[in-house]
Amino acid sequence: MADPRTKSLKTVDEWEHEADVVVVGYGGAGACAAIEASRAGARVLLLEATGGGGGSTALSGGHLYLGGGTRPQKAIGSDDSPEQMFRYLMAGGDGPDEHKARLYANESVSHFNWLVSLGVPFTDTIWEDRHTIQPTDACLIWSGNEKAYPFVESARPAPRGHKVAREGDAGIELWKHLSKAVEASETEILYDTAGRALVTNDSGRVVGVVARKEGKELFVKAHRGVILTSGGFIMNMKMLANHIPRLYARIDDIELHGNPKDDGSGIQMGAAAGGAAIRMSEMFLTTPWYPPSSFTFGIMVNIRGERFINEDCYHGRVSAGAFEQPEGKAYLIVDHQAFGFPESDTRLAATEESIPEMERALDMPTGNLMHTVMHYNEQASRGIDPLFRKQSAWLRPLEASPFAAIDCSVGSSPYYAFTLGGLRTAPGGQVLSEEGETIPGLFAAGANSSGITRSASTYCSGQSIGDATFFGRQAGSSAASSPPW
Ligand SMILES: Cc1cc2nc3c(=O)[nH]c(=O)nc-3n(C[C@H](O)[C@H](O)[C@H](O)COP(=O)(O)OP(=O)(O)OC[C@H]3O[C@@H](n4cnc5c(N)ncnc54)[C@H](O)[C@@H]3O)c2cc1C
Structure with a gap:
């Protein structure tokens, strides 16, 4: 059965709208694509599923x-x-x-x-x-x-x-300026219009989009190219179950970070037209266990009382490590000197006068946490961490009683996640097949594509919007300069 997310050109009787470049999704990537395509002289039409643009970009930290x-x-x-x-x-x-x-x-x-x-x-x-x-x-x-x-x-x-x-949070301020620049361009925007399928000709070139507005199907012709910028798939339960089962298994314990239209529709349309979807099992996952930064003097341990990471890493990398521990359980152990008042909604699992008491309170195997702390303290007092190589600026023996355990376990601490996988693209935004061939007429950017963002353990704040705005621009320029069909 043919995939309903592609339509043959032969089935199109009439085009209701047309433009040189059609952009599907008006968030950060879509806005930047439209600005650049328009500046390159293309007539641009933006399709946006909701009544206003912005998407996750406007909701973000900026x-x-x-x-x-x-x-x-x-x-x-x-x-x-x-x-x-x-x-x-x-x-x-x-x-x-x-x-x-x-x-x-x-x-x-x-x-x-x-x-x-x-x-x-x-x-x-x-x-x-x-x-x-x-x-x-x-x-x-x-x-x-x-x-x-x-x-x-x-x-x-x-x-x-x-x-x-x-x-x-400053995403709304970013959006104010991006949307102003789109409005200042000649770009036409159709709101409440969701892209549903790509139209392809006999040679597989993408020539338009089938969209839905007010319950009616619209055919939109793209002379030079279609750019997919409709976000990720964190709100699509079926896709999460298929591609990120480890996240899906804990779905009730994780806040899904995104907007309701992060339903993977763009990725599915691109894949149906022959694009490869890559890194689909990757996600950004975190619990913001700092501030206060004094927590970095603490040690992160699992339910066996063992450390598993250098605690001076970015909160996302530490959280990704915690998520993979047995039962998803992890505790940040701090002493009186390292304790501070958490800004985020973290939960204290225990406060105890000694490490053996802490071990019992957290139901850890006898002697394990004690052994971990003794070893850590011995090395920290020499300014080294041979096991995980936390940098010396954060090394200090944990010895000032009382001790506290901050609960960083999945289900106790507020974990949140968004997806990182998407369509494989060239640096210019051209969508590529499994074999690395370009799909003529098709471009993608932002969370619809797999860009410089990689995995939970290498992600940094800012890589998604940096990527979306930068590669959105590349896709806009490339589509505007593509030969018409
Ligand atoms: C609360 C929060 C904070 C964040 N903070 C940061 C941060 O500080 N830095 C950072 O780098 N990343 C951050 N992220 C991630 C980042 O915001 C997103 O990865 C990024 O904004 C994605 O940009 P985009 O243009 O690809 O998608 P979006 O900005 O989400 O835009 C997609 C648009 O497409 C529309 N759409 C969806 N489906 C269709 C369809 N079928 N047809 C037409 N339109 C459609 C949507 O309605 C939306 O308007 C944050 C995310 C959240 C949720």
């Missing part, structure tokens, strides 16, 4: 992962370069597509400047403390694993999280 020597990096005296940024993006194993990472790192400063040219504000300041999101309008933050092992051995550390200037 962090973008940028570097290589941006204006705020220079202002605070940070020594970054495209080469160091590239090395960082490729570090930690299983790197992203090398050509995409290279392009992203090389063009990162000019992408920052492009956003500024649209009016997106960034201050020339840094929030030095460890935090999930700067509570002020400070721009820079260490939003990844730059200073932690093994990444620190591959690239010179630099803060690359750039938050749009606004206190706390």
